[in-house]
Amino acid sequence: MLLQSTIRNNPEEIIDRMKVRNIDVTDIIEKITALDKRKREVQTRFENNQHAIKESSKVIGDLFKSGKQADASSLREKTASQKEDNKLLSDELSRLDVDLLEQMYHLPNIPNETVPAGKDDADNVEIAIWGQKPVLESSEPHWEIAKNLNLIDWELGVKIAGAGFPVYRNQGARLQRGLVQFFLDRAVESGYEEINPPLLINEASGYGTGQLPDKDGQMYHTERDHLYLIPTAEVPVTNIYRDTIIKEADLPMKNTAFSPCFRREAGSYGKDVRGLNRLHQFEKVEILQVVHPDESYKVLDHMVDHVKGLLESLELHYRVVRLCGGDLGFAAAITYDFEVWSAAQEMWLEVSSVSNFETFQANRLKCRFKDSEGKNQLVHTLNGSAMALPRIMAALLENNQTKNEINIPKALIPYVGFDKINK
RNA sequence: GGAGAAUUGGCAGAGUGGUCGAAUGCACUAGUCUUGAAAACUAGCGUACCGCAAGGUACCGAGAGUUCGAAUCUCUCAUUCUCCGCCA
Numbered sequence: 112m113l114l115q116s117t118i119r120n121n122p123e124e125i126i127d128r129m130k131v132r133n134i135d136v137t138d139i140i141e142k143i144t145a146l147d148k149r150k151r152e153v154q155t156r157f158e159n160n161q162h163a164i165k166e167s168s169k170v171i172g173d174l175f176k177s178g179k180q181a182d183a184s185s186l187r188e189k190t191a192s193q194k195e196d197n198k199l200l201s202d203e204l205s206r207l208d209v210d211l212l213e214q215m216y217h218l219p220n221i222p223n224e225t226v227p228a229g230k231d232d233a234d235n236v237e238i239a240i241w242g243q244k245p246v247l248e249s250s251e252p253h254w255e256i257a258k259n260l261n262l263i264d265w266e267l268g269v270k271i272a273g274a275g276f277p278v279y280r281n282q283g284a285r286l287q288r289g290l291v292q293f294f295l296d297r298a299v300e301s302g303y304e305e306i307n308p309p310l311l312i313n314e315a316s317g318y319g320t321g322q323l324p325d326k327d328g329q330m331y332h333t334e335r336d337h338l339y340l341i342p343t344a345e346v347p348v349t350n351i352y353r354d355t356i357i358k359e360a361d362l363p364m365k366n367t368a369f370s371p372c373f374r375r376e377a378g379s380y381g382k383d384v385r386g387l388n389r390l391h392q393f394e395k396v397e398i399l400q401v402v403h404p405d406e407s408y409k410v411l412d413h414m415v416d417h418v419k420g421l422l423e424s425l426e427l428h429y430r431v432v433r434l435c436g437g438d439l440g441f442a443a444a445i446t447y448d449f450e451v452w453s454a455a456q457e458m459w460l461e462v463s464s465v466s467n468f469e470t471f472q473a474n475r476l477k478c479r480f481k482d483s484e485g486k487n488q489l490v491h492t493l494n495g496s497a498m499a500l501p502r503i504m505a506a507l508l509e510n511n512q513t514k515n516e517i518n519i520p521k522a523l524i525p526y527v528g529f530d531k532i533n534k
Numbered sequence: 535g536g537a538g539a540a541u542u543g544g545c546a547g548a549g550u551g552g553u554c555g556a557a558u559g560c561a562c563u564a565g566u567c568u569u570g571a572a573a574a575c576u577a578g579c580g581u582a583c584c585g586c587a588a589g590g591u592a593c594c595g596a597g598a599g600u601u602c603g604a605a606u607c608u609c610u611c612a613u614u615c616u617c618c619g620c621c622a
Contacts, residue, residue, distance in 0.1 A: 154584055158591045165553095165591095168603040172552040183602085190602045356581085477582090485563090487581080 112215050112321075112475045114489075118143055128221050131228045131436035136218060143214045150207040157200040164193055216324060220471040222436050223445040229435025235448070236435065241419070242428035245454050245510045252455045253505040254386030256512060257283060260532055263387075275376075275391035282532050286507070286519075287394065289526035290500055291369050294396035294421065298367035298497060301417055303398055306368040308347035311338040316350040319476045321442050331373050340373035344397040345494050352401055352478040356487060359480050363410065364401040367497070369394070387501035388460065394501075399494040401478065404470070407491035411467045414495045415447055418463045421497060424522040427506050428452040430459065444469045451502065455509040460502040465495030 118125060122140050129136045167190040174183035227236050257263035262283025268276040279287050299305055317323035317339055322330060331340040341347055348368045357364065372395050387393075398417065402410050415431065422429045434446040443466040450459035470489040473479070479487040511518040517532040524530045 151584065154591080158584070161592090162590060164602075168601095169553055171602050176552085187602045194602075485579090 112471060113218055113221065114470065114474055115147060115215070117221075118218075119147060125221060129219070131222045131226055132219065132439060133228070133230050133437040134219075139214055139218055143211065143218070146207055146211045146214065150204065150211060153200055153204050153207060157197060157204055160193065160197040160200065164190055164197065167193070219439075219441045220444050220468065222439055223467070223469075225433070226439060226445055227433065227435045228437075230437040231435075232438050234435035235432040235438055237430050237432050238447075239419075239431040241423060241430070242426070242452075244428055244452055247454055247510075247512065249512050249514050250455045251509075251512065252386065253453070253508040256508045256517065257386070260517070260534060262286070262508075262532070273391070275389070277387070277390065282527075282529065283504075285527050285529075286504060286523075286532075287500060289523055289528070290498075290503060291394060291396060293523060293526045294497055295367060295369055297421060297424075298396065298398050298417075301365075303365040303367035306344075306348050306351070306366050308341075308344055308368050308370060310341050310347075310370060310373075311336075312341055312346055312350070313338060316346060316353070319350045319353045320346045320472060321475060322346060325441075329375055331375060341370060342374050343372050343395060343496075344368035344370035345399060348397065348399050349472060349476065349492065349494070352473075352490075352492075353476045355478055357401070357478070357480040357490065359403070359482055362401065362403050362480055362490070363406065366399045367396060368399075369396045371395075372499075387505045388456075390501055393499065395499045396497055397494060398497045399492070401473075401490050401492050403480070404488065404491050407467050407469065407493060411445070411447075411465065411493055414465050414493060414497075418449055418465060418495060418497050422449065422451065422462075424520070425503065425507065426520045426522075427503070427510065429462075440464075440466065442466075442468050442471050444471065449498075451506040453502075453506050453509055455512075456505075460506060461499075462502045462506075463496040463498050466493060468492045468494075 113125075118140065122144055126135070126137050126140055167186060171183050171186050171190070174180075174186065227234065229235070251259075254263075254265070258265065260283075261281055262279065264278040264280060267278045268274075271278065295305060311333065314323060314337060317327070317330070322339070322342065327339070330342050333339070347370075348366050351366070352364070371392055373392050375391065376389060398414060400410050400414070419429075419431070429449055429451045432448045432450065434440075434443075434448055439446055446464055446466040448461050449463035449465070451462050453460045469491050472492045473489040476492075478490050478492070480490050482488050507520070508517055511520070515534050517534070519527055519530050519532070
């Protein structure tokens with residue numbers, strides 16, 4: 112959520128900057144400006160009346176004590192009617208608050224200056240590329256490999272849960288677990304504190320990171336207990352910092368968390384969702400930092416480097432793209448996507464997304480730090496996947512296949528306990 | 535799942551209808567003293583919003599209510615603790 116003061120002070124600038132996202136926010140900014148103005152008027156009147164009522168109450172108390180019953184009673188009646196009038200103002204004030212917040216929730220973050228304008232992923236800008244496309248002697252897609260080698264049982268997943276819930280078995284399960292361990296170890300080595308968070312979250316946490324109110328259709332919901340299954344560990348881990356004031360000296364906070372992620376992702380079909388490309392349940396290791404505002408862009412670079420390091424250790428041909436405005440997530444000021452080459456599908460697969468949210472999340476979360484002058488300032492938050500497992504697995508299976516086997520990259524061998532999977 | 539008790543500022547802990555945003559202690563910050571430190575003393579020390587400011591409003595687990603006036607009374611919910619039941 113943007114700061115009210117930002118909107119109040121620079122409405123035109125916001126409208127202009129949002130064009131990078133390919134959206135026109137003129138209407139919403141006008142609504143917010145009007146609501147904000149009205150709210151402040153009503154608030155001032157309400158508070159003045161409230162003050163008068165409080166003063167009267169004190170006088171009534173004194174009158175009763177000094178035995179002036181008659182004076183007290185008449186003042187009491189007068190105050191009661193004042194209070195009734197003020198109830199109307201207070202009701203209007205609450206309504207304005209709700210309306211204003213509702214509008215604020217629908218305004219996305221302002222893109223950083225370096226974000227290119229654009230409509231969709233076709234306008235993203237490739238900024239780095241590493242390795243090269245492998246030359247394959249066999250080019251089965253990963254879903255065939257996984258099925259033939261009994262690494263993943265797709266039908267069994269359908270039987271137990273439904274489409275999008277694969278069952279990993281044997282070396283498939285082992286590979287998955289090894290990758291998790293590898294990613295977590297690398298994050299901990301880089302100074303991230305490991306967190307094992309709740310997989311279900313309450314409503315307040317959903318609002319804290321912005322999944323609610325807008326994207327509740329994307330989360331699984333447990334009706335009876337009003338809890339949501341997490342779509343990413345970002346949600347529970349970021350909410351660690353909801354309603355907190357951190358000591359400046361304790362910044363940055365660095366956390367990593369492994370978790371299954373649950374996504375309903377309704378309504379998409381075709382090759383983009385085949386095999387491991389898109390699932391209802393998948394596993395991911397997330398990295399997250401809460402930092403001083405002056406540091407956040409430096410930290411963003413560090414996080415990008417961390418993810419690069421992981422992909423290079425896994426010897427996967429990848430590229431980094433800077434998301435254009437139209438493809439940028441709602442809360443992000445800037446995002447770098449990492450895509451690995453899927454050699455049999457012959458397409459790039461997104462495996463990580465690293466973003467700086469600046470104060471957008473912090474404002475909703477009310478996460479501040481006390482600066483050297485003792486004033487509370489909003490922190491900047493950043494997070495990134497490091498990494499999402501299924502597409503890494505897809506790329507590993509496809510890119511490392513020969514006629515007879517799948518080769519495991521060196522860095523991973525100690526984690527999985529085998530150096531190849533025989534066909 | 536059942537019964538009981540509790541929830542106040544960073545922590546501990548007073549406060550049961552009237553001037554309480556809240557005593558006191560600890561912690562913390564600044565100063566005095568000291569060669570330095572400790573101790574002692576002095577002062578400061580919650581959050582948010584409105585306001586140029588003076589100042590004002592709100593918040594004592596959350597929400598609703600009673601009252602001229604609520605931390606204090608009523609209702610609903612949440613959480614924690616103790617006991618019983620169940621259980622990986």
